[in-house]
Amino acid sequence: PGMGAILHTINPRLSAENLIYTMAHAEDEVLIFHEDFLPLVEQVRPRCPSIRKVILITDKEEKADIKGVDAEYEELLTSASPSDELPDLDENTQATLAYTTGTTGRPKGVYFTHRQLVLQTTAGWGSMTAIGNYGGMDKHEVYMPLTPMFHVHAWGLPYWATLFGFKQVYPGKYDPEMILRLVVEEKATFSHCVPTILQMIITAPAAKGLDLSHWKVIIGGARLTKGLAMAAKELGIKVTAAYGLSETCPLLVLANLKPFMEKEWDEDRQLDWAIKTGVVMPLVKMRVVGPDGKDVAQDGTETGEIVVRSPWLTPGYYKDPEQSEELWTGGWMHTGDVANVDEYG
Template sequence: MDKQVRLVTQSPSAYSYPLLLKQLLHTPIIYNPDQEIVYRDSLRYTYKDLYARINRLASALTSMGVKPGDTVAVLDWDSHRYLESFFAIPMIGAVLHTVNIRLSPEQILFTMNHAEDKVVLVHEDFLPIIDAIRPHLKTVETYILLKEGPEKPATSVPLAAEYEEMLTQAVDSFDFPEFDENAKATTFYTTGTTGDPKGVYYSHRQLVLHTLGMAISLSGFSGPGRFQSADIYMPITPMFHVHAWGVPFVATVLGAKHVYPGRYEPAMLLKLLQTEKVTFSHCVPTILHMILTSPAAKDVDLNGWKVIIGGSALPRGLAKLALERGIQIYTGYGMSETCPLLTLATVQSHMVDWDMERQLDIRTKTGLPVPLVNIRVQDVVSEKEVPKDGRTPGEIVVRAPWLTQGYFKEPEKSEELWGGGWLHTGDIANVDPSGYLQITDRLKDVIKTGGEWISSLYLESLISQHEAVSEVAVVGIPDEKWGERPLAMVVPKPDFKDTLSGDSLKSFLQKFVDDGSVSKWGIPDNFVIVDQIPKTSVGKLDKKVIKKRVAEGIK
């Protein structure tokens, strides 16, 4: 008989330390209590103030009847209030629902009913949405106002309290309970190509482990782009979206300075970058593109700003532009279902002296798996692991301690997500001999033409290098002969608005055919020049809408 593993013997008086979010606050309060947290250009306070406000928020919510297991929704821009909610709501045993404010009112209604929200913290900008859907909200009992100025907005929403007044009246000490670390802490909704949004959820244990894993990944390895306690952090990824990728938790543990920009406006973002001397951020490519192409950005010194790009592939052209401005840019990869961090395109210490073009090869990759993440790239049909040759494609499947355990109230979709005991990402990638992943497409977006697979992401990266191209999206469109053919939707830079043509783009791409980077069949037959490209609620290229527009003949 095989010997059994030996479990540790626990003394009757030994304390079993639960991995709860409250444990993340111990270090910064001791290590850097006077460090600042800044909201736009209107408010700043210290970590000591943050801790007191978290206690006050917990006291206020419990006095309103919020109990363990209840769900509290937040509709807000990126703010200090959101940071306080990240901690206070889960720490009382309730569930934080970070509502995606960019969804349609109908989708917001669905998510709030599906999550069974009881209390809603709502910014004054979103009162009209709540007012419109309120008759159909089934479980909400209390609304709390989040306002900016001194005036109370006119609304028919029955507001039980105003956030700041509520905190002022609450006590600044709260005895946060201890409970099972597997208790649900947060939930939010991810939108797919069809059907209603799907609810993902995370436990205290998962969020704590993700925070520690990300902290090690960002600060523990040598190379550019590191995030440490001396950095000044400003998220440019919405806090409603996977907890702003979990980085606010990391920044808090490190005791770093936080800067919250509220609503994303290029002028305000650039102002905060300058005045607060921000050194570390993260965003999707479209947001960085918006910042870099803003006229106000020409006179701003961005040298030394460290930026992780996620959500979509980092086009080589955008990465090159960022590096030329002195930005330490690189890719991170994950999904709503993965909390989200899985990989980072880490520039290792021996690569630091490489020239720009060679570094771009690394910075634009999907990256290396971070600690505690086990990734396989497997053949879609056989499910066998593909060779690490940098060419053979397969689907990324993953195991890590912080992956969502399913979709809320969706057992069948949950089992589909977790087929075979691995979380299926739906991303197609290859792995090179050094272990770097490179996503070549979404399983649903890969273009199949004449028996060949063509990567829309790779074509986008090639086209983005043309001097006249500002943004590009490539999709597959039906073709009677070849099954599908690639089509490129392109936004020209202002100076090339009247001169960029499909023929010039085809000529540009021919050099990549000549050097073997892409087959001649990979060159799009059609280039559509447009003023803007449809985006999703979190700033990704919305290829579903692009395909629909093309099918309808709307250019």
């Protein structure tokens, strides 16, 4: 995005038909892919006429001879002249595009500007430094993401890690033995993933007997159960919950233990709090409303729909004004998610 192009991160787990739809809908022009996905690329490219160039990423040292590939990524880097000069872009220039399958019908495009990415990154940075000892960040972290970039910028955390200046470790395929080896050998201290990935890691034979007390993991994408959190805790892993949507860039809420909770609560009660969705990040205005549009009681019991405002939410669905209007009913983004609010917010 810094060069002025729009980054569309593609989800290879979509069906071929939905991949073709999203690439055609986005009018993608340059396709960059890893060699592992060559069969998929060969299947979809003939039906994506907007693509002008195809660039290959390969781990092999010998030059690949693949029909239809215009260039290799590493060769392009080697031949390019070093320059740190970027175009002077308007902050409201579109930077990224992703497609969500969390709604009915065809995948819907959500898009974000440079300004929105910067605001979400700085707010996230502030939130993580405020979390404290339980699951926060400091400048000494070794960051290893376990969420792919097509999950809306890997939840934005690679940008946070770059802003902090962390050492970053990228594992590639999500093989539990390899991930555990990297956590130990690279001394990874901070990751994020969905519950199924964490479950896969902690139940792997290679996890038995390991001390992972240096590792903190944010869980999102689905509910973090207490059982999973306790199983992770047995290996020393500190887990906390987070919440967001593709439409929200995505993180809005982090489980932030307040200072008195860390001092006064026992470990079991702290864990009960850590697996909750948490409290909102700076610059986020969130409400939980009933059918009448009024806020529900802050009693931890009454439920309602989460509606939200923030400067980094998608303005709407890409090329879909009708669905965009429904998303932003009454000036609030309607998530369709149900929640309650307890006494601590």
